[in-house]
Amino acid sequence: MNSKESPEIIGQVVAADIASFTAQSIELHRAPPLGSLVQTDGPIYAVVCDARTESVEGRRPVAHLSGETDLQSFLDANPHLRHLLRTTFDAVVVGHGESATLRHYLPPHPAPIFAPLRLCPQEEVARFSESLDFLKLLLSAADNSDEVAAACLRLASAAHPDPRAFLLTAGKELARLLPNEPQRLTAILRRIRP
Amino acid sequence: MNDHDKPESQTTPDRLGLVVSGSLAGGLDVRLDSSRSVEEMAVGRYVTVQGHRSRFFGIITDVELRAANRDIPWSLPEATDDFAREVMAGTTTFGSLRVVPYLQVRATADAQPEPAKTVPVHFAEVRDASQEDVERIFGQEDESHFIIGSPLDMEVKVCLNYQRFAERSNGVFGKSGTGKTFLARIVLASLIQKSNAQREADKRVVNLVFDMHNEYGWKGTREGGSGEVKALKQLFSASVAVFTLDTESSRRRQVATDAVVEIGYDEVEPEDIEVLRETVNLTDLAVEAGYTLERRFGRQWIEKTLALDPSDEEEREFLQRESIHDSSFRNLRRGLRRLERLEFLRPHTEQNSVQTILNYLQSGKNVVLEFGRHGDNITAYVLVANLLTRRIHDRYRQQKEAAMGDRAQEPIHLVITIEEAHKFLNPQLAGQTIFGQIAREMRKYNVTLLVVDQRPSGIDTEVMSQIGTKITCLLDSENDVDRVLEGVAEKRELKSVLARLESRQQALIFGHAVPMPVVVRTEEYGSEESYGRFVERPFRERLEEIYSEG
Numbered sequence: 080m081n082s083k084e085s086p087e088i089i090g091q092v093v094a095a096d097i098a099s100f101t102a103q104s105i106e107l108h109r110a111p112p113l114g115s116l117v118q119t120d121g122p123i124y125a126v127v128c129d130a131r132t133e134s135v136e137g138r139r140p141v142a143h144l145s146g147e148t149d150l151q152s153f154l155d156a157n158p159h160l161r162h163l164l165r166t167t168f169d170a171v172v173v174g175h176g177e178s179a180t181l182r183h184y185l186p187p188h189p190a191p192i193f194a195p196l197r198l199c200p201q202e203e204v205a206r207f208s209e210s211l212d213f214l215k216l217l218l219s220a221a222d223n224s225d226e227v228a229a230a231c232l233r234l235a236s237a238a239h240p241d242p243r244a245f246l247l248t249a250g251k252e253l254a255r256l257l258p259n260e261p262q263r264l265t266a267i268l269r270r271i272r273p
Numbered sequence: 274m275n276d277h278d279k280p281e282s283q284t285t286p287d288r289l290g291l292v293v294s295g296s297l298a299g300g301l302d303v304r305l306d307s308s309r310s311v312e313e314m315a316v317g318r319y320v321t322v323q324g325h326r327s328r329f330f331g332i333i334t335d336v337e338l339r340a341a342n343r344d345i346p347w348s349l350p351e352a353t354d355d356f357a358r359e360v361m362a363g364t365t366t367f368g369s370l371r372v373v374p375y376l377q378v379r380a381t382a383d384a385q386p387e388p389a390k391t392v393p394v395h396f397a398e399v400r401d402a403s404q405e406d407v408e409r410i411f412g413q414e415d416e417s418h419f420i421i422g423s424p425l426d427m428e429v430k431v432c433l434n435y436q437r438f439a440e441r442s443n444g445v446f447g448k449s450g451t452g453k454t455f456l457a458r459i460v461l462a463s464l465i466q467k468s469n470a471q472r473e474a475d476k477r478v479v480n481l482v483f484d485m486h487n488e489y490g491w492k493g494t495r496e497g498g499s500g501e502v503k504a505l506k507q508l509f510s511a512s513v514a515v516f517t518l519d520t521e522s523s524r525r526r527q528v529a530t531d532a533v534v535e536i537g538y539d540e541v542e543p544e545d546i547e548v549l550r551e552t553v554n555l556t557d558l559a560v561e562a563g564y565t566l567e568r569r570f571g572r573q574w575i576e577k578t579l580a581l582d583p584s585d586e587e588e589r590e591f592l593q594r595e596s597i598h599d600s601s602f603r604n605l606r607r608g609l610r611r612l613e614r615l616e617f618l619r620p621h622t623e624q625n626s627v628q629t630i631l632n633y634l635q636s637g638k639n640v641v642l643e644f645g646r647h648g649d650n651i652t653a654y655v656l657v658a659n660l661l662t663r664r665i666h667d668r669y670r671q672q673k674e675a676a677m678g679d680r681a682q683e684p685i686h687l688v689i690t691i692e693e694a695h696k697f698l699n700p701q702l703a704g705q706t707i708f709g710q711i712a713r714e715m716r717k718y719n720v721t722l723l724v725v726d727q728r729p730s731g732i733d734t735e736v737m738s739q740i741g742t743k744i745t746c747l748l749d750s751e752n753d754v755d756r757v758l759e760g761v762a763e764k765r766e767l768k769s770v771l772a773r774l775e776s777r778q779q780a781l782i783f784g785h786a787v788p789m790p791v792v793v794r795t796e797e798y799g800s801e802e803s804y805g806r807f808v809e810r811p812f813r814e815r816l817e818e819i820y821s822e823g
């Protein structure tokens with residue numbers, strides 16, 4: 080990808096295998112939205128499929144409200160808490176390669192740990208989703224893969240000049256991928272209906 | 274991306290879909306592109322299939338709704354919205370076409386269409402046939418091709434090959450009111466026009482039309498509209514003569530006739546009576562009695578038979594001697610009495626109608642014989658058509674044999690048009706009548722038939738198989754359809770095409786004069802423009818000839 084105006088870094092890979100990785104968000108509570116396309120070194124492309132915020136030590140934080148009326152002022156009043164918490168998110172790998180050699184299948188190696196992570200800008204989303212071959216990877220990945228796929232397509236459609244046409248083509252690809260699962264197919268279609 | 278995954282936006286607008294399975298014998302299954310609706314398709318339409326090495330031409334013979342998995346459409350929620358429906362069209366649910374490939378053109382520049390001997394590869398693209406495709410297959414109008422109509426949904430014209438059409442007997446079929454007469458008139462006018470344009474004598478044809486309902490000579494009738502259309506003599510005054518059997522009717526209809534046909538009893542032979550067996554209910558023995566009496570009485574046999582009185586002792590004995598049973602005699606006499614009522618039959622006439630007709634034909638003039646009122650009398654029609662044709666055919670045979678292979682001496686090729694052909698060509702009669710013989714002997718003696726019939730199931734199978742080109746409109750019954758399509762390779766497919774013709778002015782054409790079957794909207798006939806097609810062209814050509822000579 081063109082690095083002239085690299086998009087801002089939003090996280091860092093903290094665990095990875097070939098088909099997925101987990102990254103930590105730079106800012107607390109600021110994981111990229113479900114279904115968004117992210118890119119890390121490789122380059123490797125992935126779709127965000129889950130996110131969470133938890134205590135760094137792995138224990139469940141104890142609630143202690145002390146008069147503040149909203150979250151922001153509560154955190155401001157207890158600045159040490161930011162260091163005890165972290166936001167991480169999971170992503171399903173859906174492709175790899177430079178734009179000329181963009182591949183919509185799994186890369187030969189997992190994403191490197193500590194590799195920086197960027198949210199793909201609209202043009203890149205449009206370019207990547209020109210081919211819908213990645214839907215197969217998406218559908219067979221996470222537990223809530225149908226929700227992820229629907230979210231991903233909704234976001235990607237906004238990057239295309241004719242969102243409805245894009246969703247129609249994507250819908251047809253889904254129909255081909257789910258030939259024997261009409262209920263599943265119609266459920267996804269209801270979620271992406273323009 | 275595979276070709277079949279191409280989003281439809283990348284395909285051309287005339288693309289219909291892709292070949293997904295099939296066989297040469299059973300036809301191709303074509304998956305319709307999801308952008309195409311089954312509702313725009315029509316059985317009978319022409320398509321081309323671009324294979325790897327060849328281009329194929331075929332006809333849509335069926336349209337079907339299919340699903341990738343047969344049960345899926347049944348398990349979908351009732352309330353599928355437009356978007357879901359649109360998504361599933363072409364993925365979960367499909368429109369499919371059945372296409373029979375008929376012709377194949379190889380990729381070389383000068384390749385001619387030839388019968389398809391294989392099928393195109395998987396995922397070959399199927400398109401609507403273009404105007405150029407149709408022209409390439411059927412040829413453009415010229416001195417050896419005449420226009421018969423246009424394929425469904427197309428402006429381009431379909432032509433029949435004049436030579437190939439003329440060299441065999443042909444048929445026009447269809448139930449009442451479908452446009453047989455209009456078609457036959459277009460065919461006859463075209464034959465006359467093309468024949469006039471031929472330079473070599475042996476390529477010319479001349480027509481003899483037994484015009485049962487007075488529709489081919491001067492003018493024909495049209496349901497609704499102005500009610501009248503021009504017939505052959507108005508289009509080709511110099512090359513058509515109208516004969517009549519009924520002067521009074523011709524006068525009343527203000528038709529200028531060229532000759533009146535009368536027939537003497539003494540010209541009628543027992544063979545001419547035999548074909549009437551069914552129409553006047555003659556028994557076999559009565560027919561036989563006719564032969565016996567003719568041997569006995571000679572040419573006067575009818576008159577003398579009618580004068581016989583079996584109550585007279587002597588005459589009864591005479592019949593007994595000839596071993597003619599009384600009931601057979603009565604049966605025969607009753608039959609002959611029905612002929613007595615026909616005014617064009619005289620005890621004797623000086624004119625020789627057969628010779629007159631032959632003289633016209635041999636000078637290249639087409640003859641239309643109007644039956645006037647007698648057209649409603651099937652006995653009169655069968656008797657006259659059969660009698661005249663027998664004599665004319667006889668003379669043709671003599672002349673052809675005398676020519677001994679010298680083409681210049683041969684008689685000009687004659688096409689005889691008969692309506693209600695099953696009356697002459699039914700299985701009981703086809704073996705005996707002259708028409709059955711002509712149909713079977715092909716053009717051995719330079720005579721062929723144009724049969725027009727609304728009940729082809731009544732026509733003998735063997736005769737039917739000799740018919741070169743069949744032009745068939747919608748038919749009444751399954752039997753008729755079966756008989757017309759008997760022996761055709763793609764019978765089942767064409768059957769569904771035939772069954773779906775419109776009830777008027779549409780026809781399925783197949784056989785000798787076309788490289789592949791075609792459904793046409795018959796050329797409009799009856800407007801000044803339609804007449805102009807027949808008149809202007811030879812005139813213009815003649816002018817050009819004059820100028821080029823001068």
Ligand SMILES: Nc1ncnc2c1ncn2[C@@H]1O[C@H](COP(=O)(O)OP(=O)(O)OP(=O)(O)O)[C@@H](O)[C@H]1O
Nearest residue numbers: 449450451452453454455495496778795796797798
């Ligand atoms: N080519 C045509 N051009 C214009 N009109 C046509 C054409 N073909 C058929 N028609 C219309 O259809 C009507 C019926 O056609 P036609 O008389 O030829 O039918 P048919 O099959 O000969 O009927 P029948 O069996 O009763 O003799 C005509 O009167 C005319 O109005």
Ligand SMILES: [Mg+2]
Nearest residue numbers: 450453454455
């Ligand atoms: Mg008619």
